[in-house]
Amino acid sequence: MKLGIDAGGTLIKIAYIEEESGSIRFRTFSSSHIEAAADWILKCGPSEICVTGGKAKQLEACGVRPQTGIVEFEATHRGVRYLLQEKGVPLESFILTNVGTGTSIHYLSEQTHRRVGGTGVGGGTIMGLSYALTGLTDFDELVQLAANGSREQIDLKVRHIYEGAEPPIPGELTASNFGRLSSLAAMGELTKSDLLSSVIGLVGETVATTSVLAAGQVGAGTVVFIGSSFIRNELLKDAVEGYTRLRGATPMFLENGEYCGATGALLQLGG
Ligand SMILES: Nc1ncnc2c1ncn2[C@@H]1O[C@H](COP(=O)(O)OP(=O)(O)OP(=O)(O)O)[C@@H](O)[C@H]1O
Ligand SMILES: [Mg+2]
Numbered sequence: 001m002k003l004g005i006d007a008g009g010t011l012i013k014i015a016y017i018e019e020e021s022g023s024i025r026f027r028t029f030s031s032s033h034i035e036a037a038a039d040w041i042l043k044c045g046p047s048e049i050c051v052t053g054g055k056a057k058q059l060e061a062c063g064v065r066p067q068t069g070i071v072e073f074e075a076t077h078r079g080v081r082y083l084l085q086e087k088g089v090p091l092e093s094f095i096l097t098n099v100g101t102g103t104s105i106h107y108l109s110e111q112t113h114r115r116v117g118g119t120g121v122g123g124g125t126i127m128g129l130s131y132a133l134t135g136l137t138d139f140d141e142l143v144q145l146a147a148n149g150s151r152e153q154i155d156l157k158v159r160h161i162y163e164g165a166e167p168p169i170p171g172e173l174t175a176s177n178f179g180r181l182s183s184l185a186a187m188g189e190l191t192k193s194d195l196l197s198s199v200i201g202l203v204g205e206t207v208a209t210t211s212v213l214a215a216g217q218v219g220a221g222t223v224v225f226i227g228s229s230f231i232r233n234e235l236l237k238d239a240v241e242g243y244t245r246l247r248g249a250t251p252m253f254l255e256n257g258e259y260c261g262a263t264g265a266l267l268q269l270g271g
Pocket of ligand 2: 006008009053100101261
């Protein structure tokens with residue numbers, strides 16, 4: 001069995017072809033328990049391994065011996081093209097935004113691909129700010145709680161500033177993420193859900209806005225969003241989708257998009 005591995009800052013993603021069915025399968029491990037990933041890989045007895053991602057060397061230190069490596073962005077590009085083709089979506093040129101621990105933004109066209117920017121606001125920001133504000137550390141738990149929260153008391157909207165007057169831009173736009181919090185602190189009625197929902201709003205709006213600006217720069221109309229930050233995270237998807245559309249671009253979420261890097265690494269091995 002051949003394994004394509006994307007050892008990221010937070011999660012290790014693995015892609016392989018299941019022998020019985022011949023179809024592609026995926027596994028995820030935490031980068032903070034890298035030995036568990038190494039154990040699983042070694043037990044598989046793989047014939048060939050290709051690794052990408054920032055934690056590749058740590059994985060090797062745990063006894064995993066890859067035959068080859070691939071640069072992370074190259075792997076992501078190959079993986080995304082493959083998954084788009086599988087889905088039957090022939091996109092020629094588009095912006096690709098990978099919301100991983102951090103956020104990385106790329107331009108892909110038929111001829112070229114290049115990294116056009118990024119932001120340190122990403123999935124790691126969801127984890128870090130959520131912990132600072134609520135003490136929660138479990139991604140699934142905080143994402144579930146966030147779904148029931150309200151941003152009304154925390155985020156300052158344009159309509160809050162204009163207070164009944166006609167604003168020059170849509171009143172529902174966020175004027176300042178967390179911008180209402182200080183003046184309302186005395187009310188003290190904020191729940192963990194409200195805070196978590198605002199954290200996800202901050203990250204979603206930032207990655208969407210940055211991506212749309214990048215799309216404008218290169219003349220692309222579609223932004224494909226990938227990365228584990230979107231896993232079971234409808235709230236983040238909604239925030240990203242809403243802001244991307246509002247700013248005139250078309251958002252797309254790719255099923256199994258978090259495995260683009262691992263898939264690209266597997267393809268490097270010839271399937
Ligand atoms: N089980 C999980 N444990 C921790 N974080 C998770 C989990 N599931 C989803 N996430 C979210 O996904 C993010 C990591 O996304 P991803 O796996 O794409 O990044 P990465 O590849 O590890 O990082 P990078 O590419 O920046 O090195 C986390 O920051 C968190 O917001
Ligand atoms: Mg990654």
